Amino acid sequence: MFLNSVVLILQEILEAALLISVLLAFTRLRDVGHRWIVAAIIIGCLGAFLYALNMAQISEWFDYVGQEVTNAFIQLSIMLLLSIFAARHLGRPDHQPSQGHNREFILCMLFIVSLALTREVSEIFIYIGGAITDPSNVQPTLIGAGIGAGIGISAGVLIYYSLLGLPSKWIALTGLLLLSLVAGNMASQATLLLTQADWLPYSRILWDSSELLPENSVLGHLLYALIGYEATPSLYQGLGYVIGMLLILIGTKFTVWLNNAAPKS
């Protein structure tokens, strides 16, 4: 129970921590203040609580695949929001943003983090809520959750300060690359969930690296949380991953191109 708690909570927290640390680094680059993150965490946790509370009803939707479909919908929404965010705000690092532009920048990040936390933290609530119904599981579950959360948050803090330690240009570039991995991960997970819900057909396995790096190894768990590593990904998952990444990278590049093509005043 202890190890299960560590693994599950670490995966969920690490996914969120990576996203938050990258967005916070962009916040620092833009110098718009960090207060939005407090609001995003509160909204996300409240959303997660309500989502977990109503999970029984949600699961009955769409012929009892409501949980998978709703989760997939949230993942795809985050991916699309990340694409819009990257295209509108990361393509022009030298651009002096207006107050309205900054407000949109903050609102966009607030939505992304709130949605991500709603999904990730709801999983934690559901798991812990189920695990501690047996009194003998309370201590190992909670200690495991504490260790998982501690490792996830610590990794997030270290990623954030490591990003800030880079030169400004590299912060933007590395942050963009990490965001594209997050978006790819979201799309891949959404594809898997929709396949499980029978909304997408099963597709052939792209490769099998379970011998080389099993998913249930420590590194496998870490890579799953950070970049959505799967030992046996399906074709649709792979496609989803690539599309998610490209949406971020091409969207940003397109903004740069538009900016360069626009007549200079």
Add this chain to the structure above:
Amino acid sequence: MRSIRVFLVASILAALTLFNFVAALQGYKSSLHEAEKLFDDQLLHTAKLIAKLPLDQDTDSLNHLSNFEYQVWHNNQLVSASSNTKNTIITDLFPGFGDANFNGYRWRTLVYYDPKNENWVIAAERSDLRFALAENVVIKAVLPIVLGIPMIGLLIWLIVSRGLKPLNDLSQQLKDKQVHDLTPIETPALKRELEQVVHSINALIGRVGGALEREKRFTTDAAHELRTPISALKIQLHNLRDELAVDSEPFLQLQSGVDRMQHLVEQLLSLYRSSPSEFSNLFNRINLYMLAQDVIADQHDVFENKHQNLSLEGTDCFILGDSFTLSTLLQNLLSNANKYTPEGGNVLVSIEETDSQVCLKVEDSGPGIAPEDYNKVFERFQRLSNNPEVAAVQGCGLGLTIVSHIAELHHANISISASRFDSGTAFTVLFNKAFKTDAQPMQTDVN
């Protein structure tokens, strides 16, 4: 990073937590493995013990153990068993440890062959209970690591705060430094890391002080040197006017230009005459109301010429200050009001006191100043020329700089706001009160 303290505490704590928790997980896995070995050893000893017991020995005591079962086989015949395993064989008779499922649980099994009695002993323990027992013991070892993190965080915070104290002290010392204080920073026990910073700051202060002194000396000397030729020039102009009886426009402009130059020189001299080194701290107790009366009386003609209504209202209010510079302050404020107030306009000087302060206010009914320009008016040689009425007025742009400078020397606070008239500006100077007076308010119409 915006705060060194937050960066240090957060990153150190994150690194410690990460490595501590990963170490705890590693410790957990190793401890569980060791516990498994210990339980296996214990199972082996129990199996050997059962093998040594005579077959007719009473083994009821073993039957009470809910997590333990055993069977003894001899020549493929079950000769002895615990109460729950009398019907079927637990596992195949291959010597060694293994796992098996029976009675609805997963069991850790050991098959032991006793060559002396030719008996096969099968001993089994419930895997879930073994694991729960081992995990319970290991988690008790992990718990302090988790609970210790907040304590470590607090400790790191205190240590980092202590380490940053010299930096905070230096920062506070710089913050507390008065504007004109150009003495070097002195820190009794300077930390090695800050030595270079303090030396550089002190060198910078020295250079700034030197530059300011040179600038001041140059301006004062230049003003002094210019004073005499300008006075001579004025006399010559006066004589020329008498001799030639000229009153042409170019001559009047020449005279006006010389007057403006003299005014500029006088203002420059009064600006530096009131610098802190010359000013000293020998303030006298001054009745600001009386001083205002004197200054207004001196300036009466100037206001009379423009048919302006100059009023003074207030009470006897006492402050500690220098009468000469305070007169200059009020003269400049009145001169400013006179220049920018149209003919027939109003200028009001009021002096009031509160519990701890004396307020000197000069209000006019001129065109006023836009709020966004309030900060600019005290800058040297700054003249707000957006307004055509203001631009037409002659001045050198030093009067209000001198006012601000004198207010600063008296530790007074000067501010600008709209006047009580339909248009115009109010300059408010707040002085610290010398002591309380019981004078009654009075209104004097000077004009």
